[in-house]
Amino acid sequence: MLGAQVVSGSFRDPSGFLFHSDGVLYRQVNQSYRDDYDLLMASGLYESLAKAGKLIPHEEVNSVAPVTNDSYRIIKPRLIPFISYPYEWSFSQLKDAALLTLDLQVEALKRGMSLKDASAFNVQFVGSKPIFIDTLSFERYVEGTPWVAYQQFCQHFLAPLALLSQCDIHLRSLSSSFLHGVPLSLASTLLPKSSWFKFSHLIHIHLHARSQQRYADAAGGGKKSPSRPLHRSALLGILDSLKSSVLKLNWAPGGTEWADYYDATNYTSRALSEKEAIVDSLIREVRPTVAWDLGANNGLFSRLAAANGAYTVACDVDPSAVEKNYLRCKKEHSDALLPLIVDLTNPSPSLGWAHTERKSLLERGPTDLVLALALIHHLAISNNVPMDNLARFFASCGKSLIIEFVPKQDSQVQKLLASRKDIFPEYNQADFERYFGRYFTIERSVPVPETSRVIYLMRIK
Numbered sequence: 001m002l003g004a005q006v007v008s009g010s011f012r013d014p015s016g017f018l019f020h021s022d023g024v025l026y027r028q029v030n031q032s033y034r035d036d037y038d039l040l041m042a043s044g045l046y047e048s049l050a051k052a053g054k055l056i057p058h059e060e061v062n063s064v065a066p067v068t069n070d071s072y073r074i075i076k077p078r079l080i081p082f083i084s085y086p087y088e089w090s091f092s093q094l095k096d097a098a099l100l101t102l103d104l105q106v107e108a109l110k111r112g113m114s115l116k117d118a119s120a121f122n123v124q125f126v127g128s129k130p131i132f133i134d135t136l137s138f139e140r141y142v143e144g145t146p147w148v149a150y151q152q153f154c155q156h157f158l159a160p161l162a163l164l165s166q167c168d169i170h171l172r173s174l175s176s177s178f179l180h181g182v183p184l185s186l187a188s189t190l191l192p193k194s195s196w197f198k199f200s201h202l203i204h205i206h207l208h209a210r211s212q213q214r215y216a217d218a219a220g221g222g223k224k225s226p227s228r229p230l231h232r233s234a235l236l237g238i239l240d241s242l243k244s245s246v247l248k249l250n251w252a253p254g255g256t257e258w259a260d261y262y263d264a265t266n267y268t269s270r271a272l273s274e275k276e277a278i279v280d281s282l283i284r285e286v287r288p289t290v291a292w293d294l295g296a297n298n299g300l301f302s303r304l305a306a307a308n309g310a311y312t313v314a315c316d317v318d319p320s321a322v323e324k325n326y327l328r329c330k331k332e333h334s335d336a337l338l339p340l341i342v343d344l345t346n347p348s349p350s351l352g353w354a355h356t357e358r359k360s361l362l363e364r365g366p367t368d369l370v371l372a373l374a375l376i377h378h379l380a381i382s383n384n385v386p387m388d389n390l391a392r393f394f395a396s397c398g399k400s401l402i403i404e405f406v407p408k409q410d411s412q413v414q415k416l417l418a419s420r421k422d423i424f425p426e427y428n429q430a431d432f433e434r435y436f437g438r439y440f441t442i443e444r445s446v447p448v449p450e451t452s453r454v455i456y457l458m459r460i461k
Contacts, residue, residue, distance in 0.1 A: 004067045008356035013117075015136040019067050026064055027135065029073040036113075036139045037073060045111040045138065054104060056080070056124075056133045080133065081290065081311040081338075085358055086120040086156070087176035088340040088348060090323040091164050091251040092330070093130070097123040098157035098246045100130045105147065106239055109232065114141040118149035120156040120175070121358075127311075127335035128326060144229035147238065151212070154204050155181025158245060162201060163187055165249040169319045172341065179352055184209035200245035253320035271450040276304065278446050279373065279402060282457045283308045285444075286400045288368035294344060294397070295375035299325040299337065305371065306336040313367075315342035344375075344393075345383050362396055370398035373455070377406040380427050381416045387426050387435040395439035401458040405432050409452055429454065 007018035007025075015033035019026055029037050040046050049055035058075040066074060086094060097120055105115045115137050122134040147153075156175075159182045163171045167190055174182050188209040195201040267275065279301055283291075288310040293302040296314035298321050305312040314337060316322050325339035342348065347361040372394060379385045385393075394401050406413055407429060408422075426435075433442060440458035447454050 004065075006067065008354075009352060009358060011353075013134075013136060017067075021064055024064075025077065025079060026061070027058070027075050027077055028067055028071050029075060029136065030068075031070045031072045033136055034072045037136070039113060039140055040135075040138050043111040043113065045108060045113055046135075048111075049104065049107060049132070053129060054100060054107075054132060056131055056135065058135060075135070077133070077135065080124045080126060080131075082313050083359070083364060084125060084313075084338065084340055085176075085348065086160075087172060088342060089125075089172075090319060090326045090339060090341060091161070091169065092323060092326055093125065093339075094120070094157065094164070095161055095246060095249065096330075097125075097130045098153075098161065099243065100132060101153060101157065102239055102243045102246070104132055105149075106236070108138055109141060109236065112141050113138045114145075114147065115139075115149050118153035118156060119181075121179075125338055127337055128329035128333065129335060141232075143232060146230045147235055150238070151184075151208070152181060153242065154184060154208060158204055158242065159184055159187035161246060161249045162195065162205060163190055165251050166192055166195060169251060172319065176348070176351060179358070184212060200241060200248070204242065204245060251323070253323040268450050271448055274449045275373075275453075275455070276301070278448065278455050279371070280304050280308070282402050282444065282446075282455070283310070283369070285457065286369050286402075288400065290367045291369040291371060292365070292367045292398060293371040293373075294342075295372060295378070296325070296339070297321050297374075299328070299339060301371055301373055302337055302339075305369070306334065310336070310369065312337050314339045315344070317341065317343045344379065345385070365397055367398040369400045369402065370394060372401065372403040374404055374406060374412070376403065376432075377410070377413045377416065377427075381413065381424055387431055388438075391435045391439050394436075395460055399460050401440060401456070401460075403436075403456050403458065404448075405429055405454045405456065407452050 003021060005020045007020065010018040014030065016027055016029045019028060046055065050057040056077050058077040061074050061076050064074050086097070089097070100123060101115070101118050108114050116139045117134060117137040122132055122137060123130050124133050125131070160172070160175055163174070163182070184205055188206045191201065191205065196206055283305050288305065291305040291310040291312045293299070293305060293312060293314045296302045296316045299314045302312045302314035314325055319341055322339045322341045329337050329339060342361060350356065350360045350363065351358040376390060379390055380387060394403070408417070408427060436442065436458060439461060441461055442456055442458050444457035445454050
């Protein structure tokens with residue numbers, strides 16, 4: 001089809017694929033998925049899940065030509081405001097995505113279907129609400145067959161959650177190294193010995209890992225793994241066990257430096273209130289549809305952008321701050337604010353086959369507005385990023401920029417310089433304006449009362 005462009009990360013499933021035509025996203029359903037698609041639509045499963053907000057809704061279209069000759073249907077799915085990945089999620093986001101996947105499998109069984117995929121990448125978030133986006137993951141259930149996605153679920157959800165809960169929250173990065181799921185053998189090795197005495201971990205991780213290795217060895221010898229009938233009641237029992245296992249896994253965010261930033265900041269109450277008013281006024285001037293708050297901490301200023309109608313992605317490096325932000329979003333039922341864990345000194349790269357399956361942070365932009373408040377001194381002084389590099393980076397992120405310059409005399413900068421030599425002669429307001437002026441038109445500079453800080457509104461040249 002002339003002008004059609006297949007989405008680079010949509011090639012593994014023979015049932016169909018995503019493509020763009022004239023800037024609009026579509027999904028081609030192939031003939032091989034015909035019977036399953038018809039069952040999905042006729043059984044009431046699609047309607048039930050879409051109505052509940054658990055499955056991405058779509059409409060069938062006839063006005064778009066198929067990309068290949070084996071097309072059965074062309075559907076137009078509702079767009080997700082921002083695509084995120086499991087290695088950017090907080091603990092509770094991954095946990096909620098796991099619970100959604102299990103709920104879908106239970107609902108599918110009631111309608112005579114089953115999930116053939118349980119990849120964490122099949123889930124996205126619209127604000128605080130997880131939603132399943134792979135319409136073609138449902139297939140007809142055959143009585144007596146096991147859940148083909150059981151291993152995938154354990155690798156994408158149960159094992160990572162167990163590691164985050166019982167080992168270290170920073171093991172989240174394993175999900176970017178193992179896009180097909182954390183190997184159960186690795187999880188079994190890393191988990192503490194006490195986990196062997198937890199029935200769910202023993203069955204679904206440790207013994208599961210040994211079983212994988214045993215059958216792999218058997219396959220190397222030309223033997224096939226045994227296949228035993230698994231009745232629906234037994235399958236539901238396994239799903240219930242998995243759900244119970246996930247629900248029992250918890251992680252309490254501690255009071256880290258950034259999670260409690262606004263409780264310990266040097267802002268007076270008046271200064272913080274004035275800063276909020278300044279940022280709110282500048283956001284209203286830009287009127288963004290989508291905003292990124294980089295270095296969002298607990299989302300204080302992200303909420304200003306969201307309140308002004310912008311779908312806001314709140315990025316921060318601290319897992320505790322992001323976890324607290326997400327839990328608050330859940331409590332408020334926010335559908336306009338998405339907290340994510342992002343290290344700006346090492347943001348999510350392009351990953352997967354040919355470096356095209358999972359997009360880098362910048363490839364998912366540029367956004368309408370970037371907020372960079374109380375951030376630049378951490379990048380410039382704590383991480384030795386030159387001012388020109390910072391200006392170029394922010395210019396690649398968005399069309400407009402609201403950024404706070406924090407001078408050296410500020411107490412927060414003095415803390416950063418207390419344990420190191422000042423090797424930053426260009427970290428001053430004049431050079432800041434000079435370097436950023438290469439890429440942006442500086443439209444506003446507003447001092448924050450009772451501080452030495454200045455907030456700028458800039459537009460990309």
